[in-house]
Amino acid sequence: MFEAMLFLHVLGAVGMGFYVVLPFMIGRASNLAGLGQGGLADGLVSANRIAQYFLILQLLTGGYMISQADYKLVWMIIILVLFLAIAALGGIITKPLKRVVSSIEEGKSATAHISKARVMSFIILLLYVVILYFMKFPIFADH
Secondary structure, eight states, X not given: OHHHHHHHHHHHHHHTXXXXXXXXXXXXXXXXXXXXXXXXXXXXXXXXXXXXXXXHHHHHHHHHHHHTSOBOHHHHHHHHHHHHHHHHHHHHTHHHHHHHHHHHHTTOOOHHHHHHHHHHHHHHHHHHHHHHHHHHSOOBOOO
């Protein structure tokens, strides 16, 4: 059972890899014309929703695997805080991406919304890299 959960957990981590490319894709939006910006932002909203489902998979499989080993409490707290931060920012970033689409449809500039989404995406990327580090080097309880 543990191997199956580990496989699903790795699959979820690959799905969350979307957050690695997100800042660079958002950065491309400022180089596109209006309709291109809206189309890219709309696609990123859909991809972000899929990444959010992978986050749920991570929560379920990670919870199971934590119960199977003897990790230090501090490690579990760090992982949970990082996970929740990624999940929260992943949800929050949807609003500026949707506003890019609505701004383009209204004929307004979407630059402010693109900038806000890009900053949040870099923060998510940083959190994702940090959580990968802690996953690779977990802190086990001493016995």
